[in-house]
Amino acid sequence: MRKRARGLRTWAVGLRTRAETRVPMITHLMEHLISVNVLDSATRLAAQTFLTAVPLLFVLSSIAPEGLREEYASSLQHLFGLSGSAQAELDKVLKQTGAPSDELQQTIGTVGVLMVLISATACSRAMQRLCERAWSLPKSGARVAAWRWIAWIGAWLVMIGLQGSLLTAFGHSEWLGVLLLFLAEVAMWWWTQHLLLTARVPWLPLLPGAVMTGTALSVLSTTAPLYLPRVLNRSLNTYGTLGAVFTLLSWLITLCAVVALCVTAGAVVAREPWAARRLGTPAPSGPAPSRTGAGQRRPP
Template structure:
């Protein structure tokens, strides 16, 4: 009986603590419920898979059709982001360092380029679902958001293209590149949410998610420069191209999980106290529309 009484007391204490937490920290309760209900790890895995399936054909398309200066800039950006050395760096150099890309153009063709761009919108659609689930919004009509899928992919390519000079602080050094990268990342994530949500959420409430996503991606960039070069070279030596695929896909899953959690946590924080008082626009009584004339 004594053991049962202790169990009942422990259960009652746990319930009181839970009720107290829900009363004093409603944001934590809502955050836990949102994270569990949206199945973020599954969504992040799908997002990472779509990102990888998008990156590979687009990388070959750039290698085939882009001028030499653009291919050189993209290769430098990839080296800067991942700190590539050894065999991994050689793979990128061989792919993007081709003088003309004639063989790739003959293999890819214009139709292949268009198909690569169209298939890339699957990555955009996966990102849209992450944002909509974070804000508990219904799906927007394809007619409203279809053009946004293409615009977002093109913008992502542009951002990746300039990662080299950006993260090196335009030649000044990483001490400038790190804060500049963080600020640019905040703006990119802010615009990403607003674009893919079709403007259904105002700009200010999107700010917490943008800051968290930028912080996560910046931290993962620093980690990638320490981990990715060694992991890629080891995987290439042991398993060949399959090792490259597995390593990059694992890193993408971590990156997409961080972005998914950041956007969702940011949505909960923006909608709950105390940030909702500052981020959610309120209409004052003086701003109420006047009654129409009789």
């Protein structure tokens, strides 16, 4: 048994060594995922997204016209496949008949809108840190990135509002809608990386990460209505609002983990020699090596 165990261990080590030699990208990806700390980044991003999305819904219900509120309600319904209790709760917030009341507008107020925008930039900053870690770039200054945080939130609000129409191809075909959603997701994540990285990485090297992220999110968006409504309604009926909050936060963590994984994997793929030659990926910038003696450098 000991001989068999030692033989099995030797075979496993040899298999790993051969895999690392033949497919070095796997080793690079695992090392980079550990350095980026994907799960921690995804959890923080999900928390910031949730803390941004909930106040934005209340602001939207208080200041947006009825047509825009109905469009957002339709998009969220198509995106998550909401029905039953969950759909009724969303309708209470967004599908109010007529214009928002003066009392509700006064409750939200200008100060509330400003506080929501400040909170929303925290989500943008979390996404920016994720992109910078994936590309091993230093943190950019607030003067350069501040307007980009607001622009990113605004673009995503437009994207969420259009997702219902994209999924149905503006009422033409569901299959065409899946294709339109995929193209929109790829374009959005391509632009997101370029924007939040403050144009420090050229467009082409960002394409692998955008394609991976767009593909993964499109699959999750089209399959979410198959199981998410049942889980959400069960949690809402059994545990009330807290159950729905837990379910939505778990779903957000899943989405953010997929985003973190795909963006990081895209950076690794773009820096592989065979891809870097075709995409023009710049060499990673690292700290200058320290001197250990006269005319000698410490090996990296």
